[in-house]
Amino acid sequence: MTGSTPIFDFTPYLATILSISPDEVDVRILSGGFTNLTARATFNRPMSFPTHFDFPTPISSVILKKATPYMHALPSHAVPIHRQAVEARAMRILHGVEPAVPGVVEVLVGTPALKVPQLVFHDTGQNILWMTDLGSGKILTDYILSESPSRSKLEELADAFGRFTATLHSATRNPSPEQVSSLLDCPNVMGFLTSDAARIIREESPEWKKDPNGTQVLIDWMQRVLDHESNSEPCLGMVDFWAGNTVVSTDGELCLLDWEYFGLSDPGCELGMYVGHLHLGLLLGDPSAVISTAIQAFVAKLASTYFTAYPDVRSDHFKRRFLVTYGRELIVGPGLFARKFDATSKARSVEAGLQCLRAASSGGGTFDYGLLKALPPEIVDGVMLYLAAAT
Helix, strand or coil: CCCCCCCCCHHHHHHHHHCCCHHHEEEEECCCCCCCEEEEEEEEEEECCCCCCCCCCCEEEEEEEECCCEECCEEEEECCCHHHHHHHHHHHHHCCCCCCCCCHHHHHHCCCCEECCCEEEEECCCCEEEEECCCCEEEHHHHHHHHCCCHHHHHHHHHHHHHHHHHHHHHCCCCCHHHHCCCEEHHHHHHHHHHHHHHHHHHHCHHHHHCHHHHHHHHHHHHHHHHHCCCCCCEEECCCCCHHHEEEECCCCEEECCCCCCEEECHHHHHHHHHHHHHHHHHCCCCCHHHHHHHHHHHHHHHHHHHHHCCCCCCHHHHHHHHHHHHHHHHHHHHCCCCCCCHHHHHHHHHHHHHHHHHHCCHHHCCCHHHHHHCCHHHHHHHHHHHCCCC
16 A cells, blocks of 8 residues: 555544444454455444344444555556445345345355355445454465464365355356346456566566567467457356455354455356465475475365366366466466565466466467476476366
């Protein structure tokens, strides 16, 4: 956040909306708010809300997200305010308040080990979203890097996550235009990541200096696949699908947050982005054996559960979009990762991302998995779980 970014004062806002004294609520700004200014408001007693709110039950705390037409942590980057209406609708759909997409409410009900916030109120005048508080916790990558969780706990989390994701993708495949009309379109939302990947390749990759024409062809192909190619296997998904949206609570529950880009996506892009971000932990310096094993265990169990629940998804279209999105995440991810990449680690990650793009862009619509051998073996093993059926 820059010094010019204004901080909204939630306390008088809450006092006015709820007709309470400012000393009846404690507001704490939450760290990690990249797109929005996010706060936790804790009341000194269970609070009943006005009748026009979406939540009739008294609760002791809420999460508040203030949206602006730019990223909170990057004011120079514009983002649509409409994203907040999308998140409000996503929570209504997932919890069955708005049965606009058949089968979706059963996805969450069928995965009790995974939690999604409920909508409390959407203040469209102030662009503030109120939602239930799922408690404190750590994003998945930080949880893996700092908590040294057991393999059984990681597999438990990955199983719940894989089952939820697979059933969501399966239940919403080929959504109707009416179902997605008020949501957001993946290429329009995530195109800035593809553009950023192109910038990083041109500015930081040795490949650009050695062969700018050939590397530009690779960049053009990446942009064509992710930003312009027809999505022949659409579904609904989080779109902004990375481990930063996955929180492990202090109670050990898995929580999926930040549904503001919920909309038209596809399984290959969703999983490619998610697994790519997790694999950044294997390229960060020299990861310990414990961290490496933990990341591999989660990635493997996620693949096993996902493809068991959605066995017919692994098409060539899926593989191409998985590999390209995975590669893009390795290129842009070091700039967003919770722990700092040094120059050597960043260069290694960018080159690994380029290798994935090359492997997916072979002539004739085929894949050259042999190019992946230049990557660390634990990364190759994890990637191949998503590209080739187990034998």
